[in-house]
Amino acid sequence: MASPSHRRPRGKRRGLLVPAVAVATAGLLISLVVALTGDGGSDTVRAASASASAATGSGAGARPSASSTATGRTPQAEPSTASPSAPKPSATTASARPSRGGAPTAAPRPASGGAPLAGRIKPGTAYSGVATHYDAGDGDGACLYGPSADRMTAAMNTTDYETSKACGAYVLVRASGGASVTVRITNECPAPCAPGQLDLSREAFAELAGLSAGRIQVTWSLLSPGTSGTLSIRYKTGSSSHWCGIQAIGHRNPLARLEVATGSGWQRLARTEYNHFLSPDGTGCGGALRLTDIYGQRLTVDGVAVRPDVVQPTGVQFARH
Known part of the structure; x- marks a missing residue:
């Protein structure tokens, strides 16, 4: 409901006729000016229109468009959050939320430059x-x-x-x-x-x-060799749903991380000196795995059962660098 201060008493409404006449007269004068000035008057009209819009608050609070705030940098793709899909034998860079069941997967994403996860041994160094x-x-x-x-x-x-x-x-x-x-x-x-x-x-x-x-x-x-092979997963002797050691074999590039799927996301496993990633409480054993190389590429593999000492091919491989 409008504020009382914006209401006008009925007894004073006749007083509005004078301002109305003045406004009409001013409008007639503006029309004559426009007719006489030709194209130049159109700018005046547009300016007046803009002023009127500002006065009425039509543009107030508007947020800048995406183009007006661009920095000129090429946007980098964020890791995908889609569930794993069908496997692709080519090398990929990917990120995916774990899903239950299904075949090995590798959601592709362009590899980023450099090797941010490299240790002492770095590419491009002699x-x-x-x-x-x-x-x-x-x-x-x-x-x-x-x-x-x-x-x-x-x-x-x-x-x-x-x-x-x-x-x-x-x-x-x-x-x-x-x-x-x-x-x-x-x-x-x-x-x-x-x-x-x-x-x-x-x-x-x-x-x-x-x-x-x-x-x-x-x-x-x-x-980073031109191998045509794909990587495999092998569970260590004694692995079960309560404890497991996971090993990746045949990866083209050095492996930086191995993560297992949990109910809330991904959990990174610690790497041992004998080249296995351990889940001491069984978390993720037999579930989806996410492997990351030193270049930051990610491969997501699902459906690798806990089968100790069995080399299980995944059909996926990291991209060549």
């Missing part, structure tokens, strides 16, 4: 050290990937190994003479291995120099 060699046996090592026919492997010194963060990383090693070889980190080389040192399998060392050399100077750098 490291210097020495290369030695050892008998890799059946190809297994501290990373516990198991026996492998691929002997192009190496053990990383403890400092750069970083409690298994280096496990699965591909490294391009170059000798001073120009020879090179690509190896995958599957083992740890404890002291006296110094920072920067690589203990290569005999087969890998032979690609750089004769085994009799024993010790050579090398430079090495992180590599």
Whole structure:
């Protein structure tokens, strides 16, 4: 209901006729001016119209449009919150809320630049050290990937190994003479291995120099290989719905995080020195998993059952860098 101060007493309504006549006269004069001034008058009318709008408050409180507040930066996509969908074998960057049941999934999103989650070993950096060699046996090592026919492997010194963060990383090693070889980190080389040192399998060392050399100077750098394989998941011996250790195998890029789905989101698991991610109370065991590499790419995999010591392919892989 209007305020009493805005109401006019009935006895004073006749007094409104004079202002009305004045307003009509002013309107007639404005019309004549517009007719005489042509186009220039249109600006005057628009200005008057704008003033009238301001006076009536029609534009008051309006928020700036999105274009008026743009900074010129290209917006970056936020992680998707959609439930996992069908798997895609190509490398992806993704984020998804956990869902129950279903096939392995990988919701794609463009990879961001740099490697924000890298540890001591960073892409685009050349490291210097020495290369030695050892008998890799059946190809297994501290990373516990198991026996492998691929002997192009190496053990990383403890400092750069970083409690298994280096496990699965591909490294391009170059000798001073120009020879090179690509190896995958599957083992740890404890002291006296110094920072920067690589203990290569005999087969890998032979690609750089004769085994009799024993010790050579090398430079090495992180590599994101053009593998066509996809990563797999394996639960550790003794895993159940009450306790489990989870391992990712065959990832193209170093793995930075592994998370499990919970009722309220994702829970990050701690990584052990033997390259497993542990859920001590069984949280997430057998549920959806989210894997993140050092570049920030995320892969979401659902439906990997708790089957200890069984390598379960996922059909997904990180993008190449």
